[in-house]
Amino acid sequence: MIEPYETLDQLHQAAADAFSDLAVERVRNQGVFSVSLSGGSTPRRLYELLAKRNLPWSKIHWFWGDERNVPHDHDDSNFRMVARALLDHVSCPQENIHAVPVNLQQQPAEAARLYELELQKFFAGQALPVWDLVLLGMGDDAHTASLFPNTSALGESERWFVDNWVEKYNAYRYTLTAPAINSAREIWFLVSGQAKQAAMTHVLADDDCPQQYPSRLIKPTRWFVTSDAMES
Ligand code: 6PG
Numbered sequence: 123m124i125e126p127y128e129t130l131d132q133l134h135q136a137a138a139d140a141f142s143d144l145a146v147e148r149v150r151n152q153g154v155f156s157v158s159l160s161g162g163s164t165p166r167r168l169y170e171l172l173a174k175r176n177l178p179w180s181k182i183h184w185f186w187g188d189e190r191n192v193p194h195d196h197d198d199s200n201f202r203m204v205a206r207a208l209l210d211h212v213s214c215p216q217e218n219i220h221a222v223p224v225n226l227q228q229q230p231a232e233a234a235r236l237y238e239l240e241l242q243k244f245f246a247g248q249a250l251p252v253w254d255l256v257l258l259g260m261g262d263d264a265h266t267a268s269l270f271p272n273t274s275a276l277g278e279s280e281r282w283f284v285d286n287w288v289e290k291y292n293a294y295r296y297t298l299t300a301p302a303i304n305s306a307r308e309i310w311f312l313v314s315g316q317a318k319q320a321a322m323t324h325v326l327a328d329d330d331c332p333q334q335y336p337s338r339l340i341k342p343t344r345w346f347v348t349s350d351a352m353e354s
Contacts, residue, residue: 124326126349130167130314137312137346138171141255144308148254149178155254156244158187158298160267161200162259164312169207179214183244187256187303188268189222191230191285191294199224220244222296230285230294237296238283250305251282251298258303258342260313264321264335267303268295271334275299300339310344311337318351 127133141157148155155178159165186200194201201221209219222237245251258266268286269275275286275297282302286295303309313322324335332338 124345126347133346137168149181156183158185158256160257160259173208173211179212183218185220188297234285253306255308256306262317264337266337268297269336309342312346313351314348316350
């Protein structure tokens with residue numbers, strides 16, 4: 123049962139509190155907190171709020187659940203967005219920042235494989251990456267990460283991280299696969315805005331098709347949704 127938030131600010135404050143509590147608890151219990159981040163404007167505001175919190179920054183490892191095929195200093199880069207919103211403002215060791223190694227001089231498949239190797243090194247010995255938390259947004263087409271409708275990454279059952287051709291953008295994206303997201307201990311969606319109502323309805327329905335509504339592939343442990351994104 124989803125308990126929607128009346129305002130976007132309430133959603134962001136609740137998500138920031140939950141993130142802070144989880145990070146502190148995991149660092150206390152296991153000495154580290156691994157989180158996979160999402161792009162998008164809804165997640166971005168959360169990152170801005172986290173920058174003002176007192177978190178165990180040296181023990182948090184930051185990964186990206188998806189990335190665009192652009193340099194890290196490009197306006198469309200999810201790395202740049204997170205750096206501007208959060209990482210440039212806190213004392214986070216460089217070795218804890220695990221950015222997707224986008225390199226336009228090489229095939230996207232190579233960059234995806236390199237990142238997958240970095241994930242497999244961090245989660246050594248695991249059959250899948252066991253994130254403490256995966257944060258996800260949702261597009262109005264019900265995509266999440268860069269798992270877009272009718273794209274090849276949706277059917278990937280073995281790989282952790284892949285390049286994904288997205289026809290609607292005539293561009294490659296990089297994304298975690300559904301199995302690599304679903305292996306996390308916590309998976310949170312952050313969704314807001316009336317434009318997401320149709321997507322949310324299909325994602326929550328019993329019988330719709332994941333190829334068309336990719337967020338259906340994900341098994342979230344928690345929803346942070348504003349009431350305007352839910353059909354009344
Ligand atoms: C991306 C994001 C994407 C995003 C959704 C929601 O790289 O575009 O990872 O999946 O989370 O599009 O974005 P908004 O929160 O801005 O609607």
